[in-house]
Amino acid sequence: MKQLLQLLENDCTLTPAQLASMTGSTQEDVAAAIADYEKNRVILGYKAIVDWDRTHRESVTALIEVKVTPQRGDGFDRIAQRIYQYDEVESLFLMSGSFDFTVIISGRTLQEVARFVGEKLAPMEGVTGTATHFILKKYKEKHLIFPVQEEQEERFVLE
Protein backbone atom coordinates (compact mmCIF):
# COMPACT_ATOMS: atom_id res chain seq x y z
CA MET A 1 0.00 0.00 0.00
CA LYS A 2 3.06 2.24 -0.36
CA GLN A 3 1.51 3.31 -3.65
CA LEU A 4 -1.56 4.54 -1.80
CA LEU A 5 0.56 6.83 0.36
CA GLN A 6 2.37 8.19 -2.67
CA LEU A 7 -0.90 8.92 -4.42
CA LEU A 8 -2.30 10.68 -1.36
CA GLU A 9 0.86 12.64 -0.71
CA ASN A 10 0.58 13.91 -4.24
CA ASP A 11 -3.15 14.67 -4.15
CA CYS A 12 -5.19 14.12 -1.02
CA THR A 13 -8.44 15.05 -2.75
CA LEU A 14 -8.54 11.64 -4.48
CA THR A 15 -11.60 9.76 -3.25
CA PRO A 16 -11.53 6.19 -1.92
CA ALA A 17 -13.31 5.13 -5.12
CA GLN A 18 -10.63 6.72 -7.30
CA LEU A 19 -7.84 5.33 -5.15
CA ALA A 20 -9.36 1.86 -5.29
CA SER A 21 -9.43 1.97 -9.10
CA MET A 22 -5.92 3.34 -9.32
CA THR A 23 -4.38 0.75 -7.03
CA GLY A 24 -6.49 -2.16 -8.23
CA SER A 25 -8.08 -2.80 -4.84
CA THR A 26 -11.52 -2.32 -3.31
CA GLN A 27 -12.95 0.82 -1.79
CA GLU A 28 -13.30 -0.95 1.55
CA ASP A 29 -9.64 -1.96 1.56
CA VAL A 30 -8.56 1.55 0.68
CA ALA A 31 -10.75 3.10 3.37
CA ALA A 32 -9.43 0.61 5.92
CA ALA A 33 -5.82 1.27 4.95
CA ILE A 34 -6.32 5.01 5.22
CA ALA A 35 -8.02 4.66 8.60
CA ASP A 36 -5.09 2.59 9.74
CA TYR A 37 -2.57 5.14 8.48
CA GLU A 38 -4.44 7.90 10.26
CA LYS A 39 -4.66 5.91 13.48
CA ASN A 40 -0.95 5.10 13.42
CA ARG A 41 -0.14 8.71 12.50
CA VAL A 42 1.51 7.68 9.23
CA ILE A 43 -0.87 10.22 7.75
CA LEU A 44 -0.92 13.28 10.02
CA GLY A 45 -3.47 15.35 8.19
CA TYR A 46 -4.65 16.91 4.92
CA LYS A 47 -4.18 20.55 4.01
CA ALA A 48 -4.45 22.92 1.07
CA ILE A 49 -1.41 24.88 -0.08
CA VAL A 50 -2.62 28.48 -0.26
CA ASP A 51 -0.96 31.35 -2.03
CA TRP A 52 -2.09 34.17 0.27
CA ASP A 53 -0.47 36.71 -2.02
CA ARG A 54 -3.34 36.16 -4.43
CA THR A 55 -5.85 37.14 -1.75
CA HIS A 56 -6.39 40.38 0.17
CA ARG A 57 -5.06 38.83 3.33
CA GLU A 58 -1.65 39.95 4.44
CA SER A 59 0.71 37.19 5.40
CA VAL A 60 4.33 37.17 6.49
CA THR A 61 6.46 34.08 6.85
CA ALA A 62 9.85 33.90 8.50
CA LEU A 63 12.48 31.23 8.86
CA ILE A 64 14.30 31.47 12.16
CA GLU A 65 17.55 29.76 12.97
CA VAL A 66 17.61 28.99 16.68
CA LYS A 67 20.54 27.95 18.82
CA VAL A 68 19.75 26.26 22.10
CA THR A 69 21.41 24.50 24.99
CA PRO A 70 20.18 20.92 25.02
CA GLN A 71 18.87 19.79 28.35
CA ARG A 72 20.15 16.95 30.36
CA GLY A 73 17.91 13.91 30.06
CA ASP A 74 15.60 15.42 27.43
CA GLY A 75 18.11 16.51 24.82
CA PHE A 76 16.36 18.80 22.36
CA ASP A 77 12.89 17.34 22.70
CA ARG A 78 11.68 19.33 25.69
CA ILE A 79 12.69 22.67 24.30
CA ALA A 80 11.32 21.69 20.90
CA GLN A 81 8.00 20.99 22.53
CA ARG A 82 8.00 24.38 24.19
CA ILE A 83 8.53 25.98 20.80
CA TYR A 84 6.10 24.00 18.67
CA GLN A 85 3.23 24.49 21.09
CA TYR A 86 2.89 28.06 19.87
CA ASP A 87 0.21 28.40 17.21
CA GLU A 88 2.40 30.79 15.27
CA VAL A 89 4.93 28.02 14.64
CA GLU A 90 4.17 26.42 11.31
CA SER A 91 7.12 24.00 11.18
CA LEU A 92 9.96 23.04 13.47
CA PHE A 93 12.96 20.97 12.49
CA LEU A 94 16.03 19.86 14.42
CA MET A 95 19.04 20.51 12.22
CA SER A 96 22.58 19.33 11.84
CA GLY A 97 25.14 22.08 11.33
CA SER A 98 25.82 25.45 12.85
CA PHE A 99 22.44 25.98 14.54
CA ASP A 100 19.95 23.64 16.17
CA PHE A 101 16.40 24.40 15.10
CA THR A 102 14.73 25.81 12.05
CA VAL A 103 11.47 27.43 13.06
CA ILE A 104 9.08 28.53 10.37
CA ILE A 105 6.46 30.93 11.59
CA SER A 106 3.82 32.92 9.86
CA GLY A 107 1.82 35.90 10.99
CA ARG A 108 -0.33 38.66 9.58
CA THR A 109 2.32 41.37 9.79
CA LEU A 110 6.03 41.80 10.19
CA GLN A 111 5.42 43.24 13.64
CA GLU A 112 3.48 40.20 14.69
CA VAL A 113 6.37 37.94 13.70
CA ALA A 114 8.96 40.25 15.26
CA ARG A 115 6.98 40.35 18.49
CA PHE A 116 6.85 36.57 18.62
CA VAL A 117 10.60 36.26 18.18
CA GLY A 118 11.41 39.08 20.58
CA GLU A 119 8.90 38.26 23.29
CA LYS A 120 8.41 34.51 23.12
CA LEU A 121 11.18 32.72 21.32
CA ALA A 122 14.39 34.59 22.09
CA PRO A 123 13.83 34.93 25.84
CA MET A 124 12.89 31.26 26.21
CA GLU A 125 15.03 29.37 28.69
CA GLY A 126 17.68 27.38 26.85
CA VAL A 127 17.57 29.51 23.70
CA THR A 128 20.98 31.05 23.22
CA GLY A 129 20.51 32.87 19.93
CA THR A 130 18.16 33.47 16.98
CA ALA A 131 18.56 34.73 13.42
CA THR A 132 15.35 35.68 11.67
CA HIS A 133 15.04 35.57 7.88
CA PHE A 134 11.85 36.91 6.36
CA ILE A 135 10.59 35.13 3.29
CA LEU A 136 10.26 37.65 0.49
CA LYS A 137 8.59 35.54 -2.16
CA LYS A 138 7.44 31.96 -2.39
CA TYR A 139 8.29 30.13 -5.56
CA LYS A 140 7.60 26.54 -4.69
CA GLU A 141 6.25 24.62 -1.74
CA LYS A 142 5.57 20.89 -1.47
CA HIS A 143 6.30 20.47 -5.19
CA LEU A 144 3.74 23.13 -6.10
CA ILE A 145 4.94 26.15 -8.05
CA PHE A 146 3.50 29.55 -7.09
CA PRO A 147 4.05 31.69 -10.20
CA VAL A 148 1.73 30.96 -13.12
CA GLN A 149 3.57 28.87 -15.69
CA GLU A 150 3.45 30.02 -19.25
CA GLU A 151 1.81 27.49 -21.52
CA GLN A 152 3.09 26.36 -24.85
CA GLU A 153 0.93 26.47 -27.94
CA GLU A 154 -0.67 23.07 -28.42
CA ARG A 155 -0.02 20.79 -31.35
CA PHE A 156 -3.59 20.95 -32.55
CA VAL A 157 -4.83 24.50 -32.89
CA LEU A 158 -7.06 26.10 -35.49
CA GLU A 159 -4.99 27.08 -38.44
Added chain:
Amino acid sequence: MMDYKQILSRRIQEVPPSGIRKYFDIMAEMDDAISLGVGEPDFQTPWHIRDAGIYSLEKGFTKYTPNAGLSDLRRAICRYLKRRFDLEYQPIGQTLVTVGGSEGLDLAFRCLLEPGDEVIIPTPSFVCYGPLVSMIHGVPVYVETRVENEFRLTAEELKAAITPRTKILVLPFPNNPTGGIMHREDLEALAEVLRGTNIMVVSDEIYAELTYGQHHVSMANIPDMYERTIVINGFSKAYSMTGWRMGYVCGPKELIAAMTKLHQYGIMSAPTTSQYAAIEAMEHGDRDIEEMKQEYDGRRRFLVDGFRKLGLDCFEPRGAFYVFPCIRSTGLSSEEFCDRFLEQEHVAVIPGNAFGPGGEGFVRACYAASMKNLTEALNRLERFLGTL
Protein backbone atom coordinates in the same frame (compact mmCIF):
# COMPACT_ATOMS: atom_id res chain seq x y z
CA MET B 1 -4.28 30.93 -62.33
CA MET B 2 -2.19 27.96 -61.25
CA ASP B 3 -4.11 24.73 -61.04
CA TYR B 4 -2.44 23.14 -58.04
CA LYS B 5 -4.44 19.97 -58.47
CA GLN B 6 -2.42 19.45 -61.63
CA ILE B 7 0.83 20.44 -59.98
CA LEU B 8 0.73 18.52 -56.69
CA SER B 9 1.90 14.94 -56.95
CA ARG B 10 -0.90 12.45 -57.40
CA ARG B 11 0.51 10.47 -54.51
CA ILE B 12 0.21 13.23 -51.94
CA GLN B 13 -3.28 14.09 -53.14
CA GLU B 14 -4.30 10.49 -52.59
CA VAL B 15 -3.05 10.42 -49.01
CA PRO B 16 -6.04 11.19 -46.79
CA PRO B 17 -5.62 13.82 -44.05
CA SER B 18 -5.52 12.48 -40.49
CA GLY B 19 -8.98 11.61 -39.17
CA ILE B 20 -7.98 12.89 -35.76
CA ARG B 21 -7.69 16.50 -36.78
CA LYS B 22 -11.31 17.63 -36.97
CA TYR B 23 -11.97 16.93 -33.30
CA PHE B 24 -9.31 19.38 -32.27
CA ASP B 25 -10.63 22.04 -34.58
CA ILE B 26 -14.09 21.71 -33.01
CA MET B 27 -12.66 21.55 -29.51
CA ALA B 28 -10.75 24.79 -29.90
CA GLU B 29 -14.15 26.56 -29.92
CA MET B 30 -15.20 25.18 -26.54
CA ASP B 31 -13.86 26.59 -23.31
CA ASP B 32 -14.79 23.70 -21.00
CA ALA B 33 -13.57 20.99 -23.35
CA ILE B 34 -11.63 18.01 -22.02
CA SER B 35 -9.30 16.32 -24.43
CA LEU B 36 -8.47 12.67 -24.07
CA GLY B 37 -7.52 12.86 -27.71
CA VAL B 38 -3.90 13.89 -28.04
CA GLY B 39 -1.36 11.11 -27.78
CA GLU B 40 1.17 13.06 -25.82
CA PRO B 41 2.52 12.81 -22.26
CA ASP B 42 1.12 15.51 -19.98
CA PHE B 43 4.38 15.75 -18.04
CA GLN B 44 7.01 18.33 -18.83
CA THR B 45 10.44 17.04 -19.73
CA PRO B 46 12.25 16.46 -16.41
CA TRP B 47 14.24 19.54 -15.46
CA HIS B 48 17.68 17.90 -15.40
CA ILE B 49 17.17 16.95 -19.04
CA ARG B 50 15.99 20.42 -20.03
CA ASP B 51 18.90 21.85 -18.09
CA ALA B 52 21.37 19.71 -20.04
CA GLY B 53 19.96 21.17 -23.27
CA ILE B 54 20.30 24.71 -21.93
CA TYR B 55 23.82 24.02 -20.70
CA SER B 56 24.86 22.82 -24.15
CA LEU B 57 23.66 26.15 -25.55
CA GLU B 58 25.60 28.05 -22.90
CA LYS B 59 28.72 26.19 -23.91
CA GLY B 60 28.08 27.22 -27.48
CA PHE B 61 27.33 23.78 -28.90
CA THR B 62 25.26 25.05 -31.79
CA LYS B 63 26.82 23.42 -34.83
CA TYR B 64 25.80 20.36 -36.81
CA THR B 65 26.68 17.07 -35.16
CA PRO B 66 28.00 14.02 -37.03
CA ASN B 67 25.27 12.82 -39.42
CA ALA B 68 24.51 9.73 -37.38
CA GLY B 69 24.42 11.74 -34.15
CA LEU B 70 26.86 12.63 -31.35
CA SER B 71 29.04 9.63 -30.57
CA ASP B 72 28.43 10.14 -26.84
CA LEU B 73 24.72 9.92 -27.50
CA ARG B 74 25.05 6.82 -29.65
CA ARG B 75 27.13 5.17 -26.96
CA ALA B 76 24.55 6.17 -24.36
CA ILE B 77 21.75 4.72 -26.52
CA CYS B 78 23.57 1.38 -26.87
CA ARG B 79 24.25 1.17 -23.13
CA TYR B 80 20.61 1.99 -22.48
CA LEU B 81 19.29 -0.65 -24.90
CA LYS B 82 21.55 -3.26 -23.32
CA ARG B 83 20.60 -2.23 -19.79
CA ARG B 84 16.86 -2.06 -20.25
CA PHE B 85 16.03 -4.43 -23.09
CA ASP B 86 19.06 -6.69 -23.42
CA LEU B 87 19.67 -5.52 -26.99
CA GLU B 88 23.25 -5.38 -28.30
CA TYR B 89 24.12 -2.73 -30.87
CA GLN B 90 27.34 -0.97 -31.79
CA PRO B 91 27.28 2.82 -31.43
CA ILE B 92 29.31 3.24 -34.61
CA GLY B 93 27.65 1.60 -37.59
CA GLN B 94 24.51 0.22 -36.02
CA THR B 95 22.95 3.31 -34.46
CA LEU B 96 21.45 6.39 -36.11
CA VAL B 97 19.97 9.36 -34.25
CA THR B 98 16.84 10.61 -36.01
CA VAL B 99 14.34 13.45 -35.79
CA GLY B 100 11.80 11.54 -33.72
CA GLY B 101 10.83 7.93 -34.23
CA SER B 102 8.77 9.07 -37.23
CA GLU B 103 11.85 9.90 -39.29
CA GLY B 104 13.23 6.47 -38.51
CA LEU B 105 10.08 4.84 -39.88
CA ASP B 106 10.21 6.96 -43.02
CA LEU B 107 13.89 6.13 -43.58
CA ALA B 108 13.34 2.42 -43.07
CA PHE B 109 10.53 2.32 -45.63
CA ARG B 110 12.44 4.39 -48.16
CA CYS B 111 15.58 2.29 -47.86
CA LEU B 112 13.80 -1.03 -48.24
CA LEU B 113 10.88 -0.60 -50.62
CA GLU B 114 10.66 -0.86 -54.38
CA PRO B 115 7.43 0.32 -56.02
CA GLY B 116 4.77 -2.34 -55.55
CA ASP B 117 6.44 -3.94 -52.53
CA GLU B 118 4.00 -4.80 -49.81
CA VAL B 119 4.19 -3.79 -46.18
CA ILE B 120 2.15 -5.71 -43.63
CA ILE B 121 0.72 -3.31 -41.08
CA PRO B 122 -1.22 -4.69 -38.13
CA THR B 123 -4.14 -2.42 -37.29
CA PRO B 124 -5.56 -0.64 -35.39
CA SER B 125 -2.28 1.23 -35.18
CA PHE B 126 -0.66 4.65 -35.36
CA VAL B 127 -1.81 6.52 -38.44
CA CYS B 128 1.52 7.17 -40.18
CA TYR B 129 2.62 3.78 -41.52
CA GLY B 130 0.23 3.49 -44.48
CA PRO B 131 0.70 7.03 -45.82
CA LEU B 132 4.50 6.83 -45.50
CA VAL B 133 4.49 3.56 -47.44
CA SER B 134 2.07 4.86 -50.10
CA MET B 135 4.14 7.99 -50.68
CA ILE B 136 7.01 5.88 -51.98
CA HIS B 137 4.78 3.66 -54.10
CA GLY B 138 4.74 0.83 -51.61
CA VAL B 139 1.53 -1.04 -50.88
CA PRO B 140 0.20 -1.11 -47.32
CA VAL B 141 -1.44 -4.43 -46.45
CA TYR B 142 -3.54 -4.01 -43.34
CA VAL B 143 -4.04 -6.93 -41.01
CA GLU B 144 -6.70 -6.53 -38.34
CA THR B 145 -5.74 -7.58 -34.86
CA ARG B 146 -8.61 -8.66 -32.65
CA VAL B 147 -9.70 -7.90 -29.14
CA GLU B 148 -10.19 -11.68 -28.56
CA ASN B 149 -6.45 -12.03 -29.18
CA GLU B 150 -5.68 -9.06 -26.94
CA PHE B 151 -4.88 -7.12 -30.11
CA ARG B 152 -1.77 -9.21 -30.72
CA LEU B 153 -0.74 -10.25 -34.20
CA THR B 154 -0.98 -14.03 -34.57
CA ALA B 155 1.19 -16.27 -36.74
CA GLU B 156 -1.89 -17.34 -38.75
CA GLU B 157 -2.85 -13.75 -39.48
CA LEU B 158 0.69 -13.00 -40.57
CA LYS B 159 0.93 -16.10 -42.74
CA ALA B 160 -2.34 -15.28 -44.48
CA ALA B 161 -1.11 -11.79 -45.36
CA ILE B 162 2.23 -12.79 -46.85
CA THR B 163 2.57 -12.73 -50.66
CA PRO B 164 5.65 -12.93 -52.91
CA ARG B 165 5.71 -9.11 -52.82
CA THR B 166 5.83 -8.83 -49.03
CA LYS B 167 8.93 -6.88 -48.04
CA ILE B 168 8.30 -5.54 -44.55
CA LEU B 169 6.35 -6.47 -41.47
CA VAL B 170 5.66 -3.49 -39.20
CA LEU B 171 5.40 -4.41 -35.53
CA PRO B 172 3.75 -1.49 -33.73
CA PHE B 173 3.96 -2.81 -30.16
CA PRO B 174 3.30 -1.72 -27.42
CA ASN B 175 0.42 -0.54 -29.53
CA ASN B 176 -1.17 2.84 -29.97
CA PRO B 177 -4.24 2.87 -29.80
CA THR B 178 -5.11 -0.56 -28.40
CA GLY B 179 -2.53 -0.93 -25.62
CA GLY B 180 -1.81 -4.44 -26.88
CA ILE B 181 1.68 -5.88 -26.42
CA MET B 182 3.48 -8.90 -27.84
CA HIS B 183 4.84 -11.48 -25.42
CA ARG B 184 8.01 -13.41 -26.18
CA GLU B 185 6.06 -16.48 -27.27
CA ASP B 186 3.91 -14.37 -29.61
CA LEU B 187 7.04 -13.03 -31.26
CA GLU B 188 8.55 -16.51 -31.44
CA ALA B 189 5.47 -17.70 -33.32
CA LEU B 190 5.86 -14.85 -35.83
CA ALA B 191 9.57 -15.61 -36.12
CA GLU B 192 8.73 -19.15 -37.14
CA VAL B 193 6.73 -17.74 -40.06
CA LEU B 194 9.48 -15.29 -41.04
CA ARG B 195 12.44 -17.68 -40.96
CA GLY B 196 13.60 -18.49 -44.46
CA THR B 197 11.89 -15.46 -46.01
CA ASN B 198 13.41 -12.12 -46.99
CA ILE B 199 10.84 -10.18 -45.01
CA MET B 200 12.27 -7.42 -42.84
CA VAL B 201 10.72 -6.33 -39.56
CA VAL B 202 10.32 -2.65 -38.73
CA SER B 203 9.69 -2.72 -35.01
CA ASP B 204 8.22 0.54 -33.71
CA GLU B 205 9.09 0.38 -30.02
CA ILE B 206 8.41 3.98 -29.07
CA TYR B 207 6.23 2.84 -26.14
CA ALA B 208 8.67 0.13 -24.99
CA GLU B 209 9.16 1.73 -21.57
CA LEU B 210 5.45 2.03 -20.94
CA THR B 211 4.34 -1.51 -20.22
CA TYR B 212 2.39 -2.49 -17.14
CA GLY B 213 3.07 -5.78 -15.47
CA GLN B 214 5.37 -7.29 -18.06
CA HIS B 215 8.61 -6.16 -19.60
CA HIS B 216 8.80 -5.24 -23.28
CA VAL B 217 10.42 -7.80 -25.57
CA SER B 218 11.79 -6.71 -28.94
CA MET B 219 11.66 -8.82 -32.08
CA ALA B 220 15.44 -8.32 -32.19
CA ASN B 221 15.64 -10.37 -28.95
CA ILE B 222 14.25 -13.45 -30.72
CA PRO B 223 16.78 -15.94 -32.15
CA ASP B 224 17.54 -15.35 -35.87
CA MET B 225 15.44 -12.17 -35.92
CA TYR B 226 18.21 -9.71 -35.08
CA GLU B 227 19.49 -9.72 -38.65
CA ARG B 228 16.10 -8.84 -40.09
CA THR B 229 14.88 -6.35 -37.50
CA ILE B 230 15.11 -2.57 -37.50
CA VAL B 231 14.40 -1.21 -34.04
CA ILE B 232 12.78 2.23 -34.03
CA ASN B 233 12.64 4.05 -30.74
CA GLY B 234 12.83 7.55 -29.33
CA PHE B 235 12.67 9.86 -26.36
CA SER B 236 9.21 11.36 -26.80
CA LYS B 237 7.13 8.96 -24.73
CA ALA B 238 9.65 7.54 -22.26
CA TYR B 239 11.00 10.91 -21.17
CA SER B 240 8.15 13.23 -22.14
CA MET B 241 10.31 14.83 -24.81
CA THR B 242 7.87 15.09 -27.73
CA GLY B 243 8.90 18.62 -28.71
CA TRP B 244 12.62 17.81 -28.77
CA ARG B 245 12.08 15.53 -31.80
CA MET B 246 14.59 12.90 -30.75
CA GLY B 247 14.52 9.34 -31.99
CA TYR B 248 16.92 6.60 -32.97
CA VAL B 249 17.18 3.55 -35.16
CA CYS B 250 19.28 0.46 -34.55
CA GLY B 251 19.77 -2.47 -36.86
CA PRO B 252 22.08 -4.38 -39.16
CA LYS B 253 25.08 -2.34 -40.38
CA GLU B 254 24.18 -2.38 -44.08
CA LEU B 255 20.71 -0.99 -43.40
CA ILE B 256 21.84 1.66 -40.96
CA ALA B 257 24.45 2.76 -43.50
CA ALA B 258 21.73 3.18 -46.15
CA MET B 259 19.45 5.01 -43.75
CA THR B 260 22.29 7.27 -42.62
CA LYS B 261 22.96 8.16 -46.26
CA LEU B 262 19.37 9.23 -46.77
CA HIS B 263 19.25 11.01 -43.41
CA GLN B 264 22.41 12.91 -44.34
CA TYR B 265 20.80 14.25 -47.52
CA GLY B 266 17.36 14.98 -46.11
CA ILE B 267 18.07 16.09 -42.54
CA MET B 268 21.87 16.49 -42.11
CA SER B 269 21.78 15.78 -38.39
CA ALA B 270 19.20 15.76 -35.62
CA PRO B 271 18.96 18.98 -33.55
CA THR B 272 22.16 19.48 -31.55
CA THR B 273 20.55 20.88 -28.39
CA SER B 274 18.13 17.98 -28.29
CA GLN B 275 20.97 15.49 -28.65
CA TYR B 276 22.77 16.87 -25.60
CA ALA B 277 19.54 16.75 -23.61
CA ALA B 278 19.02 13.18 -24.82
CA ILE B 279 22.39 12.08 -23.45
CA GLU B 280 21.33 13.29 -20.01
CA ALA B 281 18.01 11.44 -20.38
CA MET B 282 19.68 8.14 -21.21
CA GLU B 283 22.36 8.41 -18.54
CA HIS B 284 20.28 9.72 -15.64
CA GLY B 285 16.65 9.30 -16.60
CA ASP B 286 15.74 5.78 -15.45
CA ARG B 287 14.09 7.14 -12.34
CA ASP B 288 12.00 9.62 -14.32
CA ILE B 289 10.67 6.75 -16.39
CA GLU B 290 9.69 4.78 -13.29
CA GLU B 291 7.93 7.77 -11.74
CA MET B 292 5.96 8.63 -14.85
CA LYS B 293 5.08 5.02 -15.47
CA GLN B 294 3.74 4.61 -11.96
CA GLU B 295 1.62 7.71 -12.42
CA TYR B 296 0.27 6.47 -15.77
CA ASP B 297 -0.46 3.06 -14.29
CA GLY B 298 -2.80 4.51 -11.64
CA ARG B 299 -4.68 6.52 -14.24
CA ARG B 300 -4.81 3.53 -16.58
CA ARG B 301 -6.49 1.36 -13.96
CA PHE B 302 -8.83 4.20 -13.05
CA LEU B 303 -9.97 4.80 -16.62
CA VAL B 304 -10.39 1.11 -17.50
CA ASP B 305 -12.37 0.64 -14.32
CA GLY B 306 -14.44 3.72 -15.09
CA PHE B 307 -15.39 2.54 -18.60
CA ARG B 308 -16.25 -0.93 -17.34
CA LYS B 309 -18.41 0.41 -14.53
CA LEU B 310 -20.35 2.42 -17.10
CA GLY B 311 -21.03 -0.80 -18.99
CA LEU B 312 -18.52 -0.45 -21.83
CA ASP B 313 -16.35 -3.48 -22.57
CA CYS B 314 -12.77 -2.46 -22.17
CA PHE B 315 -9.70 -4.51 -22.98
CA GLU B 316 -7.09 -3.99 -20.28
CA PRO B 317 -4.25 -2.22 -22.06
CA ARG B 318 -0.80 -3.60 -21.22
CA GLY B 319 1.24 -0.83 -22.75
CA ALA B 320 1.37 2.80 -24.03
CA PHE B 321 -1.06 5.32 -22.51
CA TYR B 322 -4.39 4.66 -24.17
CA VAL B 323 -7.50 2.71 -23.41
CA PHE B 324 -9.55 1.38 -26.28
CA PRO B 325 -13.07 0.65 -25.05
CA CYS B 326 -15.64 -1.01 -27.27
CA ILE B 327 -18.67 1.21 -27.84
CA ARG B 328 -20.78 -1.19 -29.94
CA SER B 329 -23.28 -1.61 -27.08
CA THR B 330 -24.32 2.03 -27.62
CA GLY B 331 -25.52 1.23 -31.14
CA LEU B 332 -23.44 4.11 -32.47
CA SER B 333 -20.57 3.97 -34.94
CA SER B 334 -17.20 5.13 -33.63
CA GLU B 335 -17.50 8.44 -35.43
CA GLU B 336 -21.08 9.03 -34.31
CA PHE B 337 -20.05 8.30 -30.76
CA CYS B 338 -17.10 10.72 -30.88
CA ASP B 339 -19.03 13.46 -32.71
CA ARG B 340 -21.94 13.33 -30.28
CA PHE B 341 -19.82 12.96 -27.16
CA LEU B 342 -17.85 16.03 -28.17
CA GLU B 343 -20.92 18.01 -29.18
CA GLN B 344 -23.03 17.13 -26.12
CA GLU B 345 -20.42 16.82 -23.40
CA HIS B 346 -17.37 18.57 -24.83
CA VAL B 347 -15.06 15.60 -24.36
CA ALA B 348 -12.76 14.59 -27.20
CA VAL B 349 -11.90 10.94 -27.76
CA ILE B 350 -10.80 9.53 -31.10
CA PRO B 351 -12.85 7.11 -33.22
CA GLY B 352 -11.16 3.72 -33.52
CA ASN B 353 -11.59 3.61 -37.29
CA ALA B 354 -9.09 6.49 -37.58
CA PHE B 355 -6.47 3.85 -36.73
CA GLY B 356 -7.31 1.61 -39.65
CA PRO B 357 -9.29 -1.58 -40.23
CA GLY B 358 -10.45 -3.27 -37.05
CA GLY B 359 -10.87 0.01 -35.20
CA GLU B 360 -14.57 0.47 -35.92
CA GLY B 361 -16.64 -0.09 -32.81
CA PHE B 362 -13.93 1.28 -30.52
CA VAL B 363 -12.75 4.68 -29.37
CA ARG B 364 -9.34 5.72 -28.11
CA ALA B 365 -9.01 7.67 -24.89
CA CYS B 366 -5.60 8.83 -23.76
CA TYR B 367 -4.94 8.73 -20.02
CA ALA B 368 -1.96 11.04 -20.13
CA ALA B 369 -4.31 13.58 -18.50
CA SER B 370 -4.88 14.79 -14.94
CA MET B 371 -7.00 12.71 -12.58
CA LYS B 372 -9.33 15.70 -12.34
CA ASN B 373 -9.94 15.66 -16.09
CA LEU B 374 -10.23 11.88 -16.24
CA THR B 375 -12.81 11.94 -13.44
CA GLU B 376 -14.78 14.73 -15.07
CA ALA B 377 -14.62 12.96 -18.45
CA LEU B 378 -16.09 9.81 -16.88
CA ASN B 379 -18.85 11.85 -15.21
CA ARG B 380 -19.72 13.39 -18.54
CA LEU B 381 -19.58 9.98 -20.21
CA GLU B 382 -22.09 8.64 -17.72
CA ARG B 383 -24.42 11.54 -18.49
CA PHE B 384 -23.86 11.04 -22.24
CA LEU B 385 -24.61 7.31 -22.13
CA GLY B 386 -27.82 8.13 -20.24
CA THR B 387 -29.05 10.15 -23.21
CA LEU B 388 -28.60 7.34 -25.74
